[in-house]
Amino acid sequence: MPKNILVYNSLSKQKELFKSLVPGKVGLYVCGPTLYGDIHIGNLRTILSFDMIYRFLLSQGYEVRYVRNITDAGHLVDENGQEHDRVSVHAKLNNVEPMELVKKYTVNFHHMLRVYNALEPNIEPTATGHIMEQLDIIRTIIKNGYAYEKNGSVYFDIHAFIKDHPYGTLSGRNIDDLLQETRELDGQDEKKFFADFSLWKSVGPDALQSWNTEFGPGGPGWHIECTAMSTKYLGQTFDIHGGGMDLKFPHHEAEIAQSLAFCGKSPANYWLHANMLTVNGDKMSRSKGTSIHPLEIIQGTTNVFEKPYEAMVVRFLMLQTHYASTLDLTEKGLQAAEKGYLRLREAYLALLSMSLDDSSDSPSAHQTEIEEALKNAELAMCDDFNSAKALSYLFELIPLINKAKHEGLVLSKSDIEALKVGFKWMLEDIFGLTFEAPQSDSLSKVIEMLIEMRHRARADKNFALSDSIRDNLKTVGILLKDGKQGTEWSIA
């Protein structure tokens, strides 16, 4: 039975009790990247925020259908008053077929997300994979009177729309202000009104991406793909729509308008937005070299930071800030996160190595302390996924673990079990953290561990076990040699 979860809904601008449309199931749509290039660390923050939210919903027993799209067409960019498709623009620059560019950056994207231990979404649809679905919706919007065709392009008609529906609620745009704004329309004078947006964009005969329609050759506008794909895979109204804060306007506002124009329904009940990431207090910038690729931090090849940081340190750093707050990435912050992550790792690995044999059967003096902290961590997550607070409750338990490991504090069997289960659940399942052993030489670590096991077996006069460790190692070509300095090993 899932616990009550409060979520901050960007649409109502308040925390609300989360209630899914179908009990036990959640439909989650998150706007993914436009893959004409590599994504930056700010985009990664959005994805890892929703990875954590997805994992928490799963941990509460929800069956989640998580849809995150890849934009491979339609993300228009304004150049000298003309809208161009970003993927096509970059494909032309690189002299490759657009889908070749997209394939390359999709491979990079997936690789990077594996490094950061993000779960795969259940469906990862693409804009080019849903041209027909987009056209079906565009035709319906035209039929409903909320879009118009001009020279082979189709535009959303803001003036017609606001006669029947609200516009601007999510982003807090005041529609009267918007209507009174006048703007030069430059080359875009096909539009009746500057804020009308493209649903379908006519292209010339030399366009790299083009589909044949009754409007003539063209390609989709950006916003319509998300409406088409979320509707197809999650229904006209679904539970949670997520994305980066920068997508609130115009992208998400356009999605809401499109859905209302198409079927009269608002697409999502809860809108969640991950906040922005800045670098040293500033917006990331390509020209300043602060538009950092997530792998550069690990490789230590940014122009901004002095040393490399592990992916899990970066993930830990992000978890230390609430997803809906801005996060400033600095060397100092990374160093502090590294220290915190290493402290956590040490305690967690120590906890995992604790044997129940050394524990007490008697009731524990620490039971309440442990239960309270673990419960509070979960409740913090139930309060709009407050991972920062949840982490702080886990950190409260670290001194206890360290005392048990190093200072002879005896915990009860049930304490150790509760700590192991609770930490694993929170750290690995929900936070998606992984904990590599500090030394990279796994083979020697494993053999040292076996030598230690063998010593203990001999001390317990369990010679069957100690001999079997030595003999088994020999069969795989590892020789143990007992000497004055202890046991040494070599590869035969």
Added chain:
Amino acid sequence: MPKNILVYNSLSKQKELFKSLVPGKVGLYVCGPTLYGDIHIGNLRTILSFDMIYRFLLSQGYEVRYVRNITDAGHLVDENGQEHDRVSVHAKLNNVEPMELVKKYTVNFHHMLRVYNALEPNIEPTATGHIMEQLDIIRTIIKNGYAYEKNGSVYFDIHAFIKDHPYGTLSGRNIDDLLQETRELDGQDEKKFFADFSLWKSVGPDALQSWNTEFGPGGPGWHIECTAMSTKYLGQTFDIHGGGMDLKFPHHEAEIAQSLAFCGKSPANYWLHANMLTVNGDKMSRSKGTSIHPLEIIQGTTNVFEKPYEAMVVRFLMLQTHYASTLDLTEKGLQAAEKGYLRLREAYLALLSMSLDDSSDSPSAHQTEIEEALKNAELAMCDDFNSAKALSYLFELIPLINKAKHEGLVLSKSDIEALKVGFKWMLEDIFGLTFEAPQSDSLSKVIEMLIEMRHRARADKNFALSDSIRDNLKTVGILLKDGKQGTEWSIA
């Protein structure tokens, strides 16, 4: 400057000198898998064969655009005289959305190919991503008089087609025999002739995959996707079309007919077919448990083989047989390949460890021997990608390397350089083999041994021991995961 390459063209049934349409560039299309499930080791052989061919073309300086599709709709299967979409059938069985199924198996597929070190294609298009392109071609074929619509489905009209074009050349089907064949049409009596094939298939309102068209709701037939995608990314006629031998008829024959019917051109100049893989002399069979997943061989969880074999051993085994010959997978063959691969690895690692300091500056007695063998290996590859023969030339040099390593034979600087460059080029770049240092072998052996110890401990109900093995391994960063296929391990 690329060398002359001879390829066996399945269309002309002879070896031909390869000449690309545009000098220095190659368009390569290979039929990929239908991802309603995991692929088997036979499918992998096809992919690794073309991976080797792709790598060899790159090594000759060609700029190759390699397109390999994923079929996520349209692969029809006949059930009681009715054609159904395989992806939809399996999605219904698993009670998931078709694209959820496809995503899951696409992730598996890519993971498996990384393990086997296959290069990514430049473009990996999907059938659902090209519905409009397929419809455009279908409309043109109807207009050209080679297809007819019946009850919302569109069929290719063999009788109309053969009035103007040849049919059956690739697969060697005799068209007169075909025409005289009579067959019960069962539920398929929409077709005028039993060998007419579906271009577009009407579906009912409860279909899991459906697109709206002027023919009514439906989905594509299988063959048309490859025509649409190869035309879009490589042009109406391109250089090389590859696939498994089992696709010759009807799939590839249909592709040729569709292209001729659509634009009057034959799609590919060279048709290359990777031959079948059998297991212990028989066709693979799900019911006999011989339909082996490529990862099962590595994990040692097949019902067929006694022990696990490394991915590179399997790759080596495949390279030892010409891609166009059948390959029978047996324990004996795998053992021999393992021995051969280990011998090669030992020599190659020895070669890489050779220092130029220990070499001689004087002219070498072995220069001709080395040059000849390396040249012959390359020429073998130029003769229809004869990797088996190329490998045998490299093996001729192994005694020389071993003598230099172990018996004090002094090679010249230029000999060592030539060997290093030649072996790396052939083994890593062209054959896609990787050579892990033997130490990590020891790690897996020790861990496999520990997994076995743990299984025995559990069988003996010695849970203290079995848990301590798991927990101790975790402290050194080795994670055990119990699953249906046994216990797997990974480095955290």
